Amino acid sequence: MDRTVRTVDDVLALLDGLFGTTPETGRLATGDGRDYWDRFYGDRSRPVPFFVAKPDENLAAHLDRGLIAPGRALDLGCGPGRNAVHLAARGFEVDAVDLSPVAVAWGRERAREAGVDVRFRCGDAFALGAGELSGPYDLIVDSGCFHHLPPHRRVGYLALLDRVLAPGGLFALTCFAAGEGGMGSELSDADCYRERSLHGGLAYTPDALRRVFADLTEVELRRMREQPAESPLFGVPFLWTALFRRPAH
Numbered sequence: 001m002d003r004t005v006r007t008v009d010d011v012l013a014l015l016d017g018l019f020g021t022t023p024e025t026g027r028l029a030t031g032d033g034r035d036y037w038d039r040f041y042g043d044r045s046r047p048v049p050f051f052v053a054k055p056d057e058n059l060a061a062h063l064d065r066g067l068i069a070p071g072r073a074l075d076l077g078c079g080p081g082r083n084a085v086h087l088a089a090r091g092f093e094v095d096a097v098d099l100s101p102v103a104v105a106w107g108r109e110r111a112r113e114a115g116v117d118v119r120f121r122c123g124d125a126f127a128l129g130a131g132e133l134s135g136p137y138d139l140i141v142d143s144g145c146f147h148h149l150p151p152h153r154r155v156g157y158l159a160l161l162d163r164v165l166a167p168g169g170l171f172a173l174t175c176f177a178a179g180e181g182g183m184g185s186e187l188s189d190a191d192c193y194r195e196r197s198l199h200g201g202l203a204y205t206p207d208a209l210r211r212v213f214a215d216l217t218e219v220e221l222r223r224m225r226e227q228p229a230e231s232p233l234f235g236v237p238f239l240w241t242a243l244f245r246r247p248a249h
C-alpha cells in the first residue's frame with residue numbers, strides 16, 4: 001500500500017504520474033519529456049514548421065514597434081533557439097533554456113553561425129535553481145512550451161515568472177489557440193485528468209489566458225499572422241500570441 005503524499009511536491013508528482021510519457025498522452029513539459037524532445041529534434045530534415053531559423057512574427061513586430069526594448073531576456077523552452085538568436089542579434093543579453101540537450105546543441109550551432117552570444121542552459125526550467133535562472137529578466141519569451149504543461153504545473157510556471165520577471169518586464173507567449181483553425185486539445189482541465197491525457201498539448205481561449213496570467217497586464221493578444229514561405233519571419237495561424245506586462249510595483 002502506497003502512502004506517498006506528504007508535501008505539495010508529492011501531490012504534483014502524483015498528478016504527473018496520471019499522464020503517460022507518449023506524445024499522445026504526454027508529459028512533454030516535465031523532466032521526463034527530455035527523451036521525447038531529443039528524438040523529436042534528432043532528424044533536422046523533418047518538415048516541422050518551427051525548425052526554420054526564423055523568429056516569431058509577433059516578436060519581431062513588437063521589437064519593430066518599440067513595444068519591447070533591449071535588455072535581459074529569457075527564452076523558455078527555446079528549442080533550437082530561433083527566438084533567442086534573434087533577440088541576441090537585436091541587442092538583448094539572452095539566457096535560453098530547454099529540456100533537450102539535442103535542441104540546445106542545435107541552438108548553440110545557430111548562435112555561433114549568427115555570430116551572437118546566447119547563454120544556453122539545458123534542463124527543466126521549473127526545476128533549475130535560482131543560481132541557474134536568476135533574473136530579473138526584462139523579457140521572457142515562451143513560444144510553444146506553456147501549452148505542453150499539465151494544468152497542475154501552471155502553478156510552478158507562474159511561480160517562475162513571479163521569481164524572475166522584472167517589475168515592469170514583458171512576457172511574450174505563443175500557444176495553441178482553441179476555436180476555428182486552432183490546434184491542441186480543447187478538453188477541460190478536469191477532463192485531462194479523467195482521460196489521463198494531454199493529447200499532445202492544450203488549446204487556450206483568450207479568456208483562459210487572461211485568467212491564468214491575471215497578475216499581468218495585457219498589452220496585446222491576437223492570432224499569429226501566417227507568413228508565406230519566403231518571409232524571413234515564422235508565422236502559423238493556429239497559435240495565439242500574447243504580450244503581457246508585469247506591473248511595475
Ligand SMILES: C[S@@+](CC[C@H](N)C(=O)[O-])C[C@H]1O[C@@H](n2cnc3c(N)ncnc32)[C@H](O)[C@@H]1O
Pocket residue numbers: 028029030031033037050051076077078079080081082097098099100103123124125126142143144145148
Ligand atoms: C514546441 S517546442 C518549441 C521550441 C522553440 N520555442 C521554438 O519555437 O522553436 C517546445 C519546447 O519546450 C521545451 N520544454 C518543454 N518543457 C520544458 C521544461 N520543463 N523546461 C525547459 N524546456 C522545456 C521542449 O524541449 C521543446 O524544445
